[in-house]
Amino acid sequence: MQLTPRYGAQPVITLDGPPAAIAGPLIRQRRRLATALASFTDEQWSHPSRCAGWSNRDVIVHLDSTNTFWSMSIAAGVHGEPTRFLATFDPVASPAQLVAGSGDVSTGEVLARFVASTDALVGLCSSLDHAGWSAAAEAPPGHVSVSAVAHHALWDSWVHERDVLVPLGLAPEPEADEVAACLRYVAALGPALALNRGAAGSGVLAIDATGPDVVVVVDIGEEVVVRAGAAGAPTVELRLAGDAVELLEALSVRRPLTQLIPADSVWMLRGLSDTFDVAPD
Template sequence: MDEQAVWQVIDEQRRSLALLLDKLTDEQWRHPSLCAGWTVRDVAAHLTLQQLGLADLLSTMAHWRGSMDRTIAHMARRRAAARSTGQLIAEIRDLAGSHRPTLGVTHVETLSDILIHAQDIAVPLGLPHDLPAEAAAVSATRLFTMRWPPPLPSKRRVTGFHLSATDIAWSHGTGPQVHGPMRALLLTCAGRPVALGELSGPGVPALTAALRR
């Protein structure tokens, strides 16, 4: 996918996620997401922070919590507390068509953010949300090859397996074989064990143990 096609998927994901969020009850907004310790509301708030410039990043550093992960979580929760539900939805929807990533990352990291976090919201609520296989392949490849921002901790756990998609021409790595839909492979690469049940192959038991350590 070229950059324009990636941004098109990002825009579509933002609009469709806003539509999904429009229909949630207060209880669903408080529901745990796939991100440990994050509610659906926290994840939605995080997704409004996809166009941070230098001043925003300096402000973020002023709230440093000892690690990037803890700082990002803190900023998301502050945002979630400061914004109404309607404001969060409007901000996600308004990002569609704005093709400027946060300073220091590329459009592909922005793609991964919206693809994975939209599933973090939809899956635990039992709601359908499309994850295009071709875009998921671009994101998964980036998760394995990125050096900056630092790769997800799950990268170490899924390295050493041969992953191959059953719905698109994509594969990565060497080792025990693991097969499945590209959506499930991306979520697994991002450290979401919820998708392990959709995978097959001789490497699945070892991959399951690695992700659940």
């Protein structure tokens, strides 16, 4: 399904908190994945990932391309010229075509390219000041802050890191700040994608997660606003509770949600699965 980004001055996703706080988790996760890949055997590179039809090599080819996009998008946004490249992007077909077109590039070259694009993204993020983190740039939901772009970049890579490592029995130990940032973002992403496609719903989604403890409140109206909350906050249409990593993977369409969702709140959670044409479990 083709994306329907919201461009312009009113972002569809707004995240509370210091904009630059995402830098540390993003940089750590990228470095950790590059280090893990450096010791891969040929068998590990060719092993099936959790992404249907993709080997681990294919996932890293994809992540190399996204690294390049994030760097381009952030740089353009910081210079006051946010891009609009994703207006015709299909998040299923376009990455598949890119991976299929990667040819017979060796795994050594795949790794070298990924490390180089990682270094470029890390260097760019390390150079940003408050104004840079607050500038508007492009992500799949549309024009959002550079900080929100970095949240999307972290979430996407965090999930794909597990797509590669979990089947190998090498799942990384969860880092609390990475899990919290990813959970906050993906909780907003689904409703934002739904709004961009014309959903008319509104309401409040709350997440009370443990291991690490993360409390998220997502206000959904004409846009999606994410803020910290107190556990058990009242007056919400939907509350999700449970293990933080399990909730994060469920919202990322990697495992089923274990709690019953009221029919009138299902739309809050279907934005991502509908966009990727994945039937929710």
